[in-house]
Amino acid sequence: MNSIELEGVNKFFGHHHAVADMSFSVPAGSVYGFLGPNGAGKTSTIRMIMSILYPDSGRVTVLGSNNPESVKDRLGYLPEEKGLYKKMKTRELIAYFGTLKGLPWREAHSRAQALLERFGLQASADQKCESLSKGMGQKVQIISTLIHEPEVVILDEPFSGLDPINIEMVRDVILDLRRQGRTVIFSTHIMEQAEQICDALLLVNGGRKILDGPVADIKRDFEPTLLVDFEGDARHLDQPGVTRINNMGRKAELSIAQDADPQMIMQSLMREMTITGFSVREPSLHEIFVRAVRESAT
């Protein structure tokens, strides 16, 4: 079961092809990451899912509906650039966003109060938004996104500009949403964050999909790396099973074929030269991304 499916979606801004032939699907109940550098088309894709923008061609299916507008109330969206009505009281503001998502007024107010208490903001419930600190403001924005208990929560760059404490807070919210069985999509250009919490992800660059799928599958598709510190003739680095050598002089990064055994390669290397240190690593998302972008460019 997929919460969101995109098929061959294109979006132009004037002559700029912002999203090109985008197809992917987000499994229900997963934490799904949109990864890519700035300007890769992440926000435009999100806006099309939210029916804030409409694709020029292709199909967007959200919660089984081809008309995303009709399911807006079941989605929660926190844009990258977000603000608050400065003059409104915190609880009023949260309840207002709740009513805009179709909650009855009374229900919206009681939920706002409950959420403020859960996030430790009950003392600020009757304060104006302009008096909130940045971290508190961030919490209020998240509460506003969650008040109508959306089935799908979309967070655009939720970690940008946050201090470590608030990064942790947002991460906990995302993991909590997953526990509740909701689908969470978030975009980021910081790979480490995605690596920590995503079940599946989509890599985009220049408006195009580079790759997508469950994180484990993606990593499995990429070769592990052997890092060695060595003394001796660098020609010996070229052993069977090594697909790529990145020689830095006394240090080298060796990509290893998937069917090769890193142990065997280490033994052969130690026979030929002096190895002063080594480690075997899974490729990081960062490496995968860089490699994939490079490969797609060639």
Next chain:
Amino acid sequence: MKRMLLISLREFLENVRTKGFWIGILMMPVVLVLVAVVPLIIESTRSAKSYAVIDESNWLGSEVQAEISRRDFRYLFTDLRKGREEALLPELAKVLPEIRVLGETGIDEAVASILTGSAPPEALGNRWVAHLSDHRVLIRDWWQKLTPGARADLSARISSNRFVLMEHSGDIETLNQQINSGSLFAYFILGADPVNESAGGRYVSNNLTDLDLQNWYGRIVNRIVRDRRLLEKNIDEETAAWINQQTEFEGIKLDEDGLEAQVDNTDIARQWAPVGFVYFLWISILINTQMLLTNTIEEKSNKLIEVLLSSVSPVMLMGGKILGIAATGLTIILSWIVMALVFFLGVPALLGVELPLDLSSVLAEPWLLLSFLVYFLLGYLFYAALLVGLGSLCNNLKEAQNLILPVQMIQILPILMMIPIGRDPNSTLAQVMSYIPPLTPFVMMNRAAGPPAVSEYITTTLLMVVSIVAAFWLAAKVFRIGILMTGKPPGLREIYRLLRAPVSTRGTASGRAS
């Protein structure tokens, strides 16, 4: 639809809490008080100008002073005449010279002394006292009926309150010094033989802009000299008076049946009231559309738009904002109307004072008020659509000011045309302008005293409604794209392209947006 109302409700509540809203509401009482009080203040603070007269003819100066007294007297008792105490006038005319020494306070004292039976001021001659005593009841009634406004008006018309004759030694050097030092406003030199020679008179002053004194004194001198010339040609006083008599025109209007009726101040107020309404209409529309523009840009720069758009469509958002501010504007206008009604109908009745400007008859006409409300809504909706569309393209007010300049230039036209249309509400120009949608509300309001034909009301309103729908359609097209735009606002050519581009919808349509 429900969410549009939610947005407008929030908008309304937020605006009601702003200072601007309350300033708007309180503007009316301030304007009313100013209208009522400022003329009185201006009158009371106007200081009397002092002047001197060097009379080389040895007779003209004293004649002029006598005439001045006569005129003051006539002004003073115009109200008496209005009160149908006309019989009193010839009687009072017999005691003319005695009141020439009376200033405003003098007259007050004199009247007071007669009414209370106390001793009259010394300056009063016996005949005056005796005469006033004879007509004590009449004068008392008249005086008691005078409102404070009328009394102030009366004293302003008494020339001795405006111009004070100074005694002097006849030395021109001293007079010149006094003018330079500011203690004397001006002096007149009357020629030796003003009857036979028109030259010879002089008016000396440092103030070349305020000609009131010169004109006033000159008129009286001319009148006396003319009388004297008539006399020298042996024309008797009666004939002379007849020759001097001015032709007066009485204002007459025709009512619907073609019958004649007297024109009074209420008619004039009614004729010009639409102009006042146009002014208020203009201010209301300007303030409210400006509020909408500021608010749209603020919301855009506050980065709230995207959150809102995740819940409602751009058109709903735009509609909600326009509606919310319309509600704010209507609240302000209704409060103005209520306050004006209370002021013009309630204050005179409660405090028993007469206002210098009586608009109660105008306010009591429901047709005028109704058309004011209707034209406010039509005009507001039209300009709101334009400004919200343009405002959505801008990131700050400075950018917006450049973009809305053409709109503002159109908005100035009704103000420029206000007086000409008020003078001639059914002129061809006024009729043509009624059919130009951006001007329709103002021009039709302006023409209300005409009034325009019913068919004109219907066609112009229909045209206006069609224009509003068109403006909303265009604004919605720009808004849904503009509101998410960042960076430099587009030029006119790009806006045109925006309007022409088909808007993709729901994933199936093709084409390019933005």
